[in-house]
Amino acid sequence: MESRKSSFVKQASILAAAGIIARIIGFLYRVPLTNLIGDEGIGLSSWGYNIYMLLLIISSAGLPAAISKMVSERIAVKRYKDAHRVFKVALIVSGIMGFVATCALFLIAHVLFSSTNDYYSIIVLVPTVFIVAIMAVFRGYFQGMKNTVPTALSQIVEQIFNAVFSVFLAYMMLRVSLPLAAAGSNAGTGIGALVGLITLLVIYIILKPKIKYNDLPEAPTSDYKHQSNWGIARELIMTAMPIIIGVAIFSITNIIDMIMVRSRLGVIGTLSESEITALYGQLTGKYIPITTLPVSLAAALAAAIIPSIASSSVLKDTESVKRKINIAMRLTMIILIPSAVGIGVLSDQILLLLFPRFPDGGELLRIGSVSVIFLALSSIVTGMLQGIGKVYVPAIAAFFGALIKIPLNYVLIADPRIMVAGAVISTTICYAVASTINLIVLCKTTKTTPDYMGAFVKPIIASVAMGIACFVLYHGIYFFVPSNSLACITAIIAGAAVYFAVMLLIGGMKQEDVRLLPYGDKLAKFLR
Numbered sequence: 001m002e003s004r005k006s007s008f009v010k011q012a013s014i015l016a017a018a019g020i021i022a023r024i025i026g027f028l029y030r031v032p033l034t035n036l037i038g039d040e041g042i043g044l045s046s047w048g049y050n051i052y053m054l055l056l057i058i059s060s061a062g063l064p065a066a067i068s069k070m071v072s073e074r075i076a077v078k079r080y081k082d083a084h085r086v087f088k089v090a091l092i093v094s095g096i097m098g099f100v101a102t103c104a105l106f107l108i109a110h111v112l113f114s115s116t117n118d119y120y121s122i123i124v125l126v127p128t129v130f131i132v133a134i135m136a137v138f139r140g141y142f143q144g145m146k147n148t149v150p151t152a153l154s155q156i157v158e159q160i161f162n163a164v165f166s167v168f169l170a171y172m173m174l175r176v177s178l179p180l181a182a183a184g185s186n187a188g189t190g191i192g193a194l195v196g197l198i199t200l201l202v203i204y205i206i207l208k209p210k211i212k213y214n215d216l217p218e219a220p221t222s223d224y225k226h227q228s229n230w231g232i233a234r235e236l237i238m239t240a241m242p243i244i245i246g247v248a249i250f251s252i253t254n255i256i257d258m259i260m261v262r263s264r265l266g267v268i269g270t271l272s273e274s275e276i277t278a279l280y281g282q283l284t285g286k287y288i289p290i291t292t293l294p295v296s297l298a299a300a301l302a303a304a305i306i307p308s309i310a311s312s313s314v315l316k317d318t319e320s321v322k323r324k325i326n327i328a329m330r331l332t333m334i335i336l337i338p339s340a341v342g343i344g345v346l347s348d349q350i351l352l353l354l355f356p357r358f359p360d361g362g363e364l365l366r367i368g369s370v371s372v373i374f375l376a377l378s379s380i381v382t383g384m385l386q387g388i389g390k391v392y393v394p395a396i397a398a399f400f401g402a403l404i405k406i407p408l409n410y411v412l413i414a415d416p417r418i419m420v421a422g423a424v425i426s427t428t429i430c431y432a433v434a435s436t437i438n439l440i441v442l443c444k445t446t447k448t449t450p451d452y453m454g455a456f457v458k459p460i461i462a463s464v465a466m467g468i469a470c471f472v473l474y475h476g477i478y479f480f481v482p483s484n485s486l487a488c489i490t491a492i493i494a495g496a497a498v499y500f501a502v503m504l505l506i507g508g509m510k511q512e513d514v515r516l517l518p519y520g521d522k523l524a525k526f527l528r
Contacts, residue, residue, distance in 0.1 A: 018152030022159040023296035027289050029163030034285050035357045037170055037181045040274055043281030044182035048121030049189070050258050050284075052105060052129065054251045059101035060133040062243030063094055064140035065386050066236055071144025076315055082227065087141040089232045091134070098133025105129055120183035128190035131197055138200040150203045154196040162192025243386060246395035253402050253430060256409065257283070257423045264413035265420065279420045282361035286351060287368055287424060294339035295376045321388065322448045328380055330455045334508070336376040337459040338499045341467040342492065344369030349474060349488040368424035374431035381438040390445060397437035401430035458508035465502045470495035 034042055067090050074083040109122040135154070142150040166188025173184035227235065261283065265276045312320040343350065347369070348362035382394040405426040412422025443450060474491040478484070503509045504527065511524050 014148045014152050018148075018155050019296045022155040023293055025156070025159040025163050027293050029167055030285065030289055031354050032167050033170055033185055034355050036167070037174060037178060037185065038358050039278035039281035039285060039360065041170075041178050041182045041185075041281070042285030043277035043279075044117055044179055045121045045185045046280065046284035047118040047258060048123075048125055048183070048186055050251075050254050051108060051122055052125040052186075052189075054248065054255055055101040055105050055108075056129050056132055057248045057251045058244060059097040059129060060094055060136040061247045062240030063090065063133070063136040063236075064143065065243050065383075066240035067137060067140025068144035069239060069386065070232075070236065071141060072146065075145065082232075083144070085229065086144075086232055086236070087137065089229050090137045090140070090236055093233050093236055094133045094137045095130075098130040101133070102126055102129045117179040117182075120179050121186050124183050124187040125190060128193050131190065131193045135193060135197045135200060138197075138204060142200075142203075150200055150207075153203070154199045157199045158192040158196030160192075161195040162188045164188070165191045239391060242391035242395045246382065246398045249395065249398035249402050250430075253405055253427070256402075256406060257427070260406075260409045260413055261420055261423055264410065264422075267414045268416050268419070270416070282364060283420050283423055286355070286361040287364040290343060290350065290365060291368060291372050292375065294336055294372055295379060318446070321446055325384055325442070325446060325448050326451045326455075328384065330451055330510075332376055332380045333373070333455040334459050334503070336373055337456070338463040338466055338496075340369045340372035341463040342470060342495060343372065345467045345470050346474065346488060346491060349484055349491075352484050353488045364421055364424050367421050368428055371424070371428040371431055374428060374435045378431050378435035378438060381435060381442050384442055385438060385445075388442075388445060390441060393441045394434075394438055397434040397441075400437065401432075401434035404433055405430040454508065454510070458503065458506055461506060462499045462502035462508055466495045466499035469498040 030042075037045075067086060070086045071083045074080070074086065105122065106126045109119060109126065113119040113122055139151040139154070142148065166185045169184030169187050170181045171184075174181035258280065261280045262276055265271055265279065271279075312318075312324065344366050347365035348359070351362050351365070352359040378394075378397075385391065385393050408426035408429065409423060412418045412425055413420065415422065418425070439450070442448070470491045473494050474487045477487040477490055481487070500509075509527075511528075
């Protein structure tokens, strides 16, 4: 297929663009949703969603990466039939794991939460676990063939249906009660996932005649060992398991946050159950979505990097591996560092712009804005490590990060001067530790010297200039025209222009970076 000849950059750009669009859609629907059900409603829906995410991760989180890695490795040595067998075996494995996780979520909802307001927000997500597990196989298979278009399209379609039905069902259920409205918002997740899976099935049916794996000759490779279906299943599980463990540890930290925010805020003694739920809603409904929105680029790059680096690694093309590492690092930090600075400088103003009915939570963004950088770094380096076969390292790094987070949570959240911001502080430190460990191992393993000047120093210089410009512009405009919306939007647009201009002046943007932008060739020619 022609898509197999697509370069790493092109495929990364497609997946990154889709990831950004899907994440923007996912974020935008939270604006009317939060203004509809408030921080307390978001807090209720987050309980069910976090438990769902943990079981989803256990059942299928590592499968797309593992499948894409195994498929790309076999295609790299022209073992086309075996690459397609990976897909068929993965469907069986994922189906079994998804079914078990679905049953587990059903039992957890009935046994532990049947008498609480959280029950409805959990039970509506039960079938979604199985749907997403199957969807993960198709996405991993297409990405392994270096065709990220199906994954990109399904992500966008999934988020559109998720957004529409989450808000609609929450609005309808709010007439009955707030817990049912929270459940309605979670039900949209399942509807979106189902439509996303149908989209992938249709694409697979359309493309299947063009693949024709049975008609392609197998390359005579003397050192290639043919595997049975059981051998493929075992390799799939062994490849996915470290990824699942690493991601699950971070998901478990969210569960820990969920439990400790409620229990440790209760120790203070001055907050009602409703106030505690609302504070948790600020954490999960404002801080997390806003700070992870720019990180979607890093996550998309990581998903595209795994098959590309895996192919270069299996072909022992060390120079290509090093080049791809530096491209991905530079692109990620050029976007993420200014995002972190902008969120920190305009935290209160952004929340007032987005959530005029419930604008609280600016302190969480100010304190945790730096976590954007560490979360993105952890995400992109994890993808690189998986691509070169170091799948256990991210899990170990995540474990050490979690070990530090738990005691910090215990102490900080119960402090009445810090409260829920303690979870933000501990999360930032957790990701800082994990990303540092991952980066050290990556550099030593690949013998790569990161482009620190291009990836960190120059973006920081330009981001500081941007932050100062945003601060001055916002307060200057607001002094003459007291409109938060006008001042905030103008400051953001002008700040982005200042950042881009400073990056050009100090040589922070390379031609190969500019060419990745829409109409990048024309823009690069103009800038030259």
